[in-house]
Every structure is written in structure tokens, then in C-alpha cells.
Amino acid sequence: MRSASKAAALIALCAAGASFAGCNRLDVNSPGIRGIAYVRVDSVMPHDPLYSQLSRIDDAIAMVGLQAAGPRVPHTAAEVAQEDARLRAEIAAAQQRTQRIVTQKQQDYGNRARAAIAKALAAAGVRGSNVAALMGQVSTQQSRAAQMQAGRDYMAYQQSVVQESNSTAGSLVRQLQSEANEKLQAKAMQEQQTETDLSLRLSQQDAARRLSIQTRLSMLALDDATRRQLQGQLNEINEQESAATSAQHATDQRDFAAYRAQVLAQTNAAIRAQLSQIQDETQAKLVGRRNAVGAQLRSLAPAPAASISPATQAQIRTIALQFQTQYQDDVQNVLAEFAETRDALIVEDAMLHGADATANGAASQETQILQQQRQALYQQIYGHIQSEAVRLAKEKGFNVVFSGFTAAAGGYDMTNDLIHDIESEHE
């Protein structure tokens, strides 16, 4: 009876003692700890079963970085800026050239019209007056001024229309590229999830077998041959898991490359189609304005002096109108040529920036996708570590556990406990 009583007391005291400090327990309330613990998350990370995937993403980021640093990137920012300046200079030169041609043509057609009118007047027997006087000097000057003003207005209109279409094209290209980027990111995240799921499934699937081998390996009385054999089996499991995840990764990479090529081809086709449509709309606007200006200028043809016979006046009007029409057509062609050159240069500029985005920006786009994948995976690993840390903290009775700190002078370092827990979960 007494011994039974003693045993009960011993059990009871042991239970109490176990709660306090005994049985390898830690006093989380001691003055040096005071309910505070901390975790070196970066040290725990490599022990998570998903860490190998994180390393693979890091390697992929390094690969993209090396690829971008290599000599195959077609345009640097300086080259793009240089090319930009060249295109702008070409546009300005084309504009000046066009203005010179228009002015020259104005003079040529004016001279030819005056010569034709003089000839007609001479044929009609009109003598002693110059053509200008007969045509009404003031009226001619007004007509010329109106023509020049109309030309300037048209150029300004053309400039604003082209600028507007350029800006529309720019935002459209950006939008299409951003949509393509989103599609690629979604695909990358989906593949990442597949690889993560596979990695975890394999790790759990082999857990029992791995644990059994580990248990046998931990036995001291084991001959070398058996130990080697068991170690070999363990290595085989690891290699099989690694091979399976690598194969999945390789398949995913191939799929991603094909998908990426498809998305980029679709995006480029959409960009080209949209740019072509914008160009057509711009051209239609400019042609419409040119026709309106032409009609307006034709109505401003100068009236001949009243001293000339009505028949000669009619003939002179016809000659003036004929030259004016020819001049307008000719100038329209020159302006159309300029518009075409300018539009081509603008498209070239847009394509240059587009090419820059796909070449120079491809590296940053790819890095961005990889960084997002890395972030998602990191969060997943962190979440796993956190849930283990919470379980451990509750079990040991800590009040607060820090995952970010620069130095510790007290508290309890939970890192090794967590590493042990995470490793034993998968072994």
C-alpha cells in the first residue's frame, strides 16, 4: 500500500516536474528568454522539400541575367536613343524637303500659268498690260496667301493627326504587350504549381519507405555492406524523386517556350494589324482634309480684269483653274509621299521600341515572371515553416516568435527545432 502511494506521488511529481523543467524541457519563462523566441528563416528554408525548386528558379534567374548581359541583345538603350534621333532627324528633313518642293512647285506653276495666260491674251490681241495687272494683282496675292496659309494649316493638321495616331499606336502596343505578359505569367504560375504538387506528392509517397530505411540506418549493429546497401536505397529514392521533378520541369519548360512563342506571335500579329488599321484611318483623315483644302483653294481662283472680253476672261479662268488643279494634284502627291515617308518612319520608330521591348525587355519580362514564381514559392515555403513554428511555439509556451531580427541577446533560438521538425516530417 505504501509503495503504491509512493509510486502515485512520484508519477504526480514527475508530471508536474515535466511541465516545469524536467524531461528535457526548456524554461521559456526564464529571465533570459521571457517568452520570446526567434527563427532564422533563411537557415530553415533549405530543409524544406520545396527548396530545390526555389534553387532552380534562382538558377533560372541567373541564366536570364547572363543571357541579357551577353552580346546577343540587339539594342541597348543608347542604341535605341540613337536610332530614335536618326528617325526624328529623317522626319524633320522630309518635312523641310517637302516644304521646299511645295514652294518651288508653287512658283513653277505660277510662272507657267502666267506664261499661258500671257500667250492667250496675246492671241486675243490684248497688248500693253502685264498678266498680273490683267488678272488683278491684289486678288492674285490674296489667292497665293490663301494657298500658303492652307498649306501651313494642312501641315499642322497632318502633324497633329500623325501625333495622335502615334500616341494611339503606342498605348495599343503597350496594352497588347501587357496582356501577353499576363498570359505568360498565368502559365508560368500554373506550371510552378504542378511542379510543387508533384514534389510534395513524391516526398509524401516515399516518406514511409524513407523512414524505414533511416530507422534501420540509425541502428548501430549494422554491417558495412548492409549500411551501404541501405544508403544506396536511400540515394535511389532521392534520385528518383529528383529525376521525376526534373522531367516535369523540362516538360514544363518546353511547354512554356512553345506557349511563349505562340503568345508572342499572336501579339505581334495583333500589333501589326492594329498599326495598319491606325495607319489607314490616319491616311483617310489626311486625304479628306486635302480634298477639302483643294476645293476651297480652287474657289479662290483670281478674277481677270473687267476690260477683257468675256470670252478671253473665260479662257483665262479656264487656264488658271487648269494650272491650279494641276498644282493641287502635284502638291497632293508630294504631300502624300511625305505622309507616307513620315508614317513609315513612325511605324519604324514604333517597331524599334516594340523590338526593344521584346529584345531588351524580354530579359526583364522573363526575370519578372521568374521573380513572381519565386515569390509565390517562397510564400508557400514560409507558410509551411510558419505553421510548424506556431505549433512548436504553442507546444513550448512562447508568447511571441520573431522571424526577422538583426541580433539576439536573449530569447530562444527555435531554428534547430524547426529544422528537425521539418526534416522528420519528410523522413
Place this chain on the structure above:
Amino acid sequence: MKIRFLPTLLVAALLTTAIAPAATANDLTDVGYLDQTALASLPAFVSVNRQLAAYKAQLDRQFATAMRAARTPADRQRVAAQFQQQYSNEQRTLAGPAFMRAQLAIASVASSKNLSVVVDKRIIIYGGQDITQQVLHVLQSSQSILPLGTAPPPSEIGFVDQSALENSPQVKAASDQMAAFAEQQRRLYAAQFAHAASDAQKQQIAAAYTAAMTNKQNEVLKPLLDHVQDVTGQVARRKGLILIIDHADILYGGTDITTDVQNALSK
């Protein structure tokens, strides 16, 4: 017999309950935390962030151009520092008033809950008091928030301004050395990478590059950072502090030991 054991078992049970791990009077329970991302969704911060994002987009373009023009690692560092400064100035200008109001709200809630320190949620993995909702409530009210008349109570959680420590000549020299090495290795491995015949070879080159960088980091930066950490730990022990965190993660209270650590490092 069972009845005779009962008192002993009851005493043991009581002892177990009394001594089981739980917060005691000596435990540090006055640690609060705040989810700063929740604050970012408030209209005042959304507006500031939008303006800052627009400014950053503009600055990024200038930065990329300036970085391309920079010839040496030192040039690049100078450019990076200059742009970072520009961005920080703008951030201060735009976010200053909203930030000040948030600081007052955090202080007000922390004081009402007798917290000695409030940190960013990211660095707490378990426990602590979440004051996010209370701070949001104060910030969303139209009333003005008055500054507290008293300083936060002393805390056994300390902090150091890591950026100030990183400005020490030794750390700067090590960073410069690391930057020069990184640039040299990048060129070296990029050239090899360009001539790689297969994906496997590319992977090998990338792995070798990463390993070279890690080794150099361990050789140049790690000893220095370990030393800074040791010295910080010594200062913390001298001052009776338990844990030291980065100034950037402290939102309220805490004991600043930056100057002490700087002095100890300069000895």
C-alpha cells in the same frame, strides 16, 4: 486505494496547471504588430502610392538611361544612390502628412494597450498583439489625432538602423569590392554563356556563376556582417535587451542602440 491517491493527484494536477508554460509576470507581453499592407488600402495611402508609382515610372526610365551611360561600378553605385535619394525625397514630400497621421494613430493605440513596442507584421511569426484594426479605425475617423504627451515605455526589444551601419567605411568598401567582382564575373560568365552549346551547359555556367557570387559574398561580406551582428548582440546584452530588430521594422517604441553599435564598431 484510489481515494487515498486522489489528494496527491489533485495536488500534482494543480501544480501542473500552475507551472505549465503560459505567460508569467516576467514574460514580455507588450509586443504589438501592425499589418502595413492593410494601411496601404486606405484612400490617403492609395492616392500617395499612385502618385509615387507615376513618379517612379518616370524616374525608372531616367535611371535606366543613366545606368547605361555609367561606365564603372562606382559610377553605377553613384547613379543608384542619386536616384534613390531623389525617390526618397519625393516619397517624403508626398507621403509625409499621411505617414505622420499613421504614426500618431499607431502611438495612440499602442499607448491605450500599454504596448512598449509595435513592429511590422512581417517579422512576427507567432504571438504578439495585432493592433491593425484599431489603427485603421482611428485613421478612418474624421477626428484629428493628438500627439501623445509621453514617450513610449522602455522596451527590451531594441533596434538598429541597418542603413546607418551599412554606411560605415568597412561595409562600403566591402560592398564596392563585391560590386566590382559581380560586374567582372557577369561579363566573364555572360561571354561563356553566349557560347554554350546546350541548355545543360548553360545551366552549369549559371550554377558556377551563382556559386562564385555566393563564395565571394561569404568571403567578403559575411565576416563583416557577422562581426556587426556580434557587436550588436554585445551592446544589446550590456543594455539588458533581448532581441534587436531593424529600424525599418519598428513602428512604435523600442530602444534605439544604433549609436552605441556604431561607437562599438569604431573601436
